[in-house]
Amino acid sequence: MTLLTDFGNKIRLDEPLAQHTWLKLGGPAQMFAEPESVEELQALVQAADAEEIPVRLLGGGSNLLIRDEGVSGLVIRLAGDVLSSVSVEGNIVHAGGAALLSHVISQSVSAGLAGLESLVGIPGTIGGAVRGNAGGRHGEIGEVVRSVEVMTTRGEVFVRSGDELTFEYRFSSINELVILSVELDLKRGDVEELTRRMRQLWITKKASQPFSFQSAGCIFKNPRGLSAGSLIEQSGLKGTRIGGAEVSDRHANFIVTHAGATSADVLNLIELIQSRVRERHGIDLEVEIKIW
Incomplete structure (x- = not known):
């Protein structure tokens, strides 16, 4: 592969992605790179495009769930001073x-x-x-x-x-x-x-969100004129747990993870929440976080 040949010293294979996300879950990236400049970023993207290798960009990882099986193709993460001014x-x-x-x-x-x-x-x-x-x-x-x-x-x-x-x-x-x-x-x-005002x-x-736990912010978008957190709470789901994933008892639109949690636990809990809210309120909750 030209990408690996030309950028062999810049690309890591089977890089664990859990360490790069707030939820600390998920499998590895087939290929992973952290370019040190915009020019290097552009060269990586162009090389991957020439070989029809799918590319994903990893940002702060705060709104992202990686599936347990990981991600194929190339994952690029911007780190250090690149594009951070x-x-x-x-x-x-x-x-x-x-x-x-x-x-x-x-x-x-x-x-x-x-x-x-x-x-x-x-x-x-x-x-x-x-x-x-x-x-x-x-x-x-x-x-x-x-x-x-x-x-x-x-x-x-x-x-x-x-x-x-x-x-x-x-x-x-x-x-x-x-x-x-x-x-x-x-x-x-x-x-x-x-x-x-900011303070x-x-x-x-x-005071209202579980910042001290591993979480990825709000899991669901608020339906028009409604609160997803309130709908989930009214469905009796606060504190509901599947494996190591739990609906936060502080804010029901947050899922927190515990030791031993897997991405499958989070995905199964998301499906349970959607099903229960649909049954109780006739509303389909749309996921806000990104799932790879």
Whole structure:
């Protein structure tokens, strides 16, 4: 294989993926690479495309469940300083796609820019947040996105902006392989007031969500006008456990994992929740996390 020949020293075979996700579950990647530059990333993607090898991009791993059998093809993880820079120019925040969302938020608030503070406590990268239009009751990140630089599965790079970007609840029109960078258009605010609001929201979230356990954030999308967590709780599922996977007793839209848990346990628990909510409420819950 040309990919292994040309990038043999950069690719690891049968790399355990569990260590790269928040749930700490799942099998290995057939091939795994952590490029050290955008140029190297592009070369890897182009080589894989030439050989018709499927490629997946692994971000922060906070919203991802890897199946026990693992993933075929090439998994690329952006690590270190690659695409992780954050800078502020006036009201515009420029962030590499691999920058942690928490870092982008803190940099924005420190610069006296409002619009991201309500996202405090959401894990993962800015790229993942934009792709899934992360947010909550106080707002979504798509509201402040001005442009997005992307790379396709062929290694082509271009910028999407304006009408080329669509954001809906936990959805964006961005379907390219990599989000290289984003530009966020924020508003001026008072640093002390923004910091106070951010801390208040963080305390509220920390009190209601199982941050101390291994979890992947909300498992299901909220049906229009309803709360998935409330529907699950009303179905009597809080604390329900299959193997090492359990519906959190703090927030029913979280699944926490215990020693010995498998991805199959989580998937079986997801199916049980969907079935029970469908029986009790006539509503089909849609999974929010990504499953490979």
